Amino acid sequence: MTFAAQRLAFAKILSNHYSQEEIGSFYHLLTEHYFGYSKFETHQRNEEQIPIEHIQHFSEALKRLEQNEPIQYILGETEFYGLTFFVNEHTLIPRPETEELVDWIINDFNTLDKPLAVIDIGTGSGCIAVALAKELKNAKVSAIDISVGAVDTAKNNAKKNNVEVLFKIQDVLGLKNLSGTYDVIVSNPPYVRHLEKEMMQKNVLAFEPESALFVANDSPLVFYRKIAQLAISSLKEGGCLYFEINEYLGPEMIELLVHIGFKDCLIKKDIYGKDRMIRATL
Numbered sequence: 001m002t003f004a005a006q007r008l009a010f011a012k013i014l015s016n017h018y019s020q021e022e023i024g025s026f027y028h029l030l031t032e033h034y035f036g037y038s039k040f041e042t043h044q045r046n047e048e049q050i051p052i053e054h055i056q057h058f059s060e061a062l063k064r065l066e067q068n069e070p071i072q073y074i075l076g077e078t079e080f081y082g083l084t085f086f087v088n089e090h091t092l093i094p095r096p097e098t099e100e101l102v103d104w105i106i107n108d109f110n111t112l113d114k115p116l117a118v119i120d121i122g123t124g125s126g127c128i129a130v131a132l133a134k135e136l137k138n139a140k141v142s143a144i145d146i147s148v149g150a151v152d153t154a155k156n157n158a159k160k161n162n163v164e165v166l167f168k169i170q171d172v173l174g175l176k177n178l179s180g181t182y183d184v185i186v187s188n189p190p191y192v193r194h195l196e197k198e199m200m201q202k203n204v205l206a207f208e209p210e211s212a213l214f215v216a217n218d219s220p221l222v223f224y225r226k227i228a229q230l231a232i233s234s235l236k237e238g239g240c241l242y243f244e245i246n247e248y249l250g251p252e253m254i255e256l257l258v259h260i261g262f263k264d265c266l267i268k269k270d271i272y273g274k275d276r277m278i279r280a281t282l
Contacts, residue, residue, distance in 0.1 A: 003031070004046040006058055013062055026071050030061055033075050068203040081131040085157045090149030091125040092212050097270040098188055101244050101277045102131045104268060105184060108240065108279075109136060117180060117236070119143065121172050121187040121227055124212060126154025126165065128186055133163035142166040142180070147209070173226055178234040185231045188244035189223035190215050196248075220249060221256055228260045232282070241280045250275035 001009075010027045011020065018026070031042045034054050050058070064074050072078040072093045077086050080094040081102055087093055109116060116139040120129040123143035133141040143165055145151050151167050158165045178185075192213050197205065204213070215222055224243060231241045241262065245253050254265045262280035270276035 001050050001055060002047050003042060003050060006050055007046075010062065014065055017066060017068065026061075026065060029071055029075060030058060033077075067206075069207055070203050073207060080125075080127045081135075083127075083131060083134060083161050085125050085127055085130070086153055086160065087125055088149070088153060089207070090147055090209060091153050092208050094125060094127040097272075097274075097276050098128065098244055099131075100268075100270050101186070101188065101242060102128055102135075104277060104279065105132060105186060105240075105242055106135045109139075109184065113138065115140065116184065117142075117182045118184040118186070119178065119180070119182050121185065122146075122189045122212075122223070123154050123167065124150050124188075126157045126167070128188065129154065129165045129167075130158050130161050130163055132184075132186075133158070133165050134161055139184075140166075142168070144168045144170040144172065146171045147211070150209075150212075172223065172230070175226075175230060178230050181234055181236050182231075183236050183239045184242065185227070185235060185239070186242040187223070187227050189227065191220065191223070191244070191246040191249070193217045193220050193246070220246065221252060224253060225256060225260075228257055228262065228280075232261050235282055237282070239281070243278050244276060245278050247274040247276060250278070253278050 007027050010023050014023045028039050028042060031037045034057055061074050070093055072087050076088065077084055078093055081099050085094060116136055118132055118139050118141045120143040123129050123145045126143060129141050129143040132139060143154060148169055151169050155167050190211065190213055194214055195217050228241065235241060250267045257265050257280045262282060265278060265280045267275050268277045
């Protein structure tokens with residue numbers, strides 16, 4: 001089969017599932033992943049035969065895409081903050097909004113010369129911790145997660161991106177204190193209420209780990225409350241607590257943080273104009 005024929009097969013088989021733009025993107029992501037070809041190089045090779053050993057890869061990808069499996073899981077990797085990360089069934093797929101949270105922290109701390117201590121709570125793929133370790137050269141970064149599979153993946157991502165991060169398997173809801181004091185405490189915890197499921201894409205619901213996404217309708221701030229209580233005694237003077245948040249619960253977040261003892265609570269909108277992140281200090 002030629003590359004041109006394979007592209008036509010993608011367009012035909014997936015036309016009832018995705019837009020033509022999405023289908024073209026999937027095809028080019030796969031050719032880049034397996035052959036290292038750019039879009040231009042792929043077009044140049046339209047009439048070339050796909051090596052026999054890779055035809056099965058495309059066939060399997062088509063079947064998985066028909067089941068609405070995210071392309072990131074099919075490839076086994078994705079990009080985040082200019083870095084490449086392994087992702088799998090144990091980890092959420094990093095979002096652009098989380099890149100904005102990372103960028104906020106970097107902009108707040110990258111001009112400081114002193115050593116920094118950073119902890120990422122609920123690290124998942126390790127995308128936040130690894131990106132901060134990569135960009136904040138004077139930072140000692142640690143991270144925790146309840147999932148053994150997630151921590152294993154995060155360790156591989158730190159190694160892949162040539163940074164040192166101390167990872168631990170811990171359940172934050174069961175902690176009495178954090179093992180250290182920090183300049184930055186950051187978390188992107190589960191924050192989607194079960195009542196919001198109907199607004200989510202089917203491929204997210206079917207493939208991404210539910211425990212990393214959802215919280216009960218009657219206690220949507222359970223992780224934020226616990227982390228803020230731990231942070232109140234673990235932040236250094238001048239340190240900051242950062243969260244990615246549910247866009248519908250910004251006022252409740254400010255009320256919670258002020259009640260616990262934080263001040264200067266600032267909500268920041270993401271690129272879509274939604275209340276998506278918050279910073280607080282002591």
